[in-house]
Amino acid sequence: MRKPRKKVGNLLNSLHKSGKKGLAWLIDPDKCQNPKELENQFRWVKDSGLDLIMVGGSHMSRDNFKEVILSVKKMAGEIPVVIFPGSQQQIVGDADAILFLSLISGRNPEYLIGQQVAAAPLVANTNLEVLPTAYLLVNHGEINSVHYISQTVPLPNSRPELAQATALAGKYLGLKFFFLDAGSGSGNPVSTQVIVAVREVVKKPIIVGGGIDSVEKLKAAYNAGADLIVLGNSIEKDPGFLARVLDFKVWYNNSLNVN
């Protein structure tokens, strides 16, 4: 088996080390009726400065995962395409990397280790770069698809010390990337207090997503210590939002003087 280049891990680590902020677009394959259309509509993305494209979803009612990955790869050009798997069914070797997640905010063994055991031999047969990632669901108590499907409750936004302890446990377990997610389409994103608390104890890349639908929310998450922000629903609703936040990211990084 060929060893994949550590392209995405290096990219996330260099964002974190430089202080530069990154942006990822999450595509939910279940919402892709026609992947070719997506490819045509977003041809401009390959030259846009977007850092990553993630593909995945907590619930799949279509059998189109590989087809979507292939279309997204064509659209992405040099931008890495990363699988953000909702289950072991979302593993194909045509992407560049996979977030190998453990849902450590939950207490469901199936999402802590069960799916991972089933997925590991499938991943080993690909050239996917594996990104060992602590996955923490955090929000205002809303139950979104991801909570329902995983049968776990989110960490409360109002208790940053619980998120901090959970992230610290992930760090001591050796996980290398940390994803704080409020859940797709969440009414409230992960609180800045939670991001700050996790940032205090984790000197690794922190990815934040869920319910970020304005430049103000994006900026607040960056200021709190997020290295990479993931946007899904806001781009589905308004594709122009992607271009606006990309402009903002350039402005923000220039203002930090870390380029």
Ligand code: 1GP
């Ligand atoms: C969901 O973090 C992602 O897992 C993105 O969420 O769709 O709310 O942007 P949104």
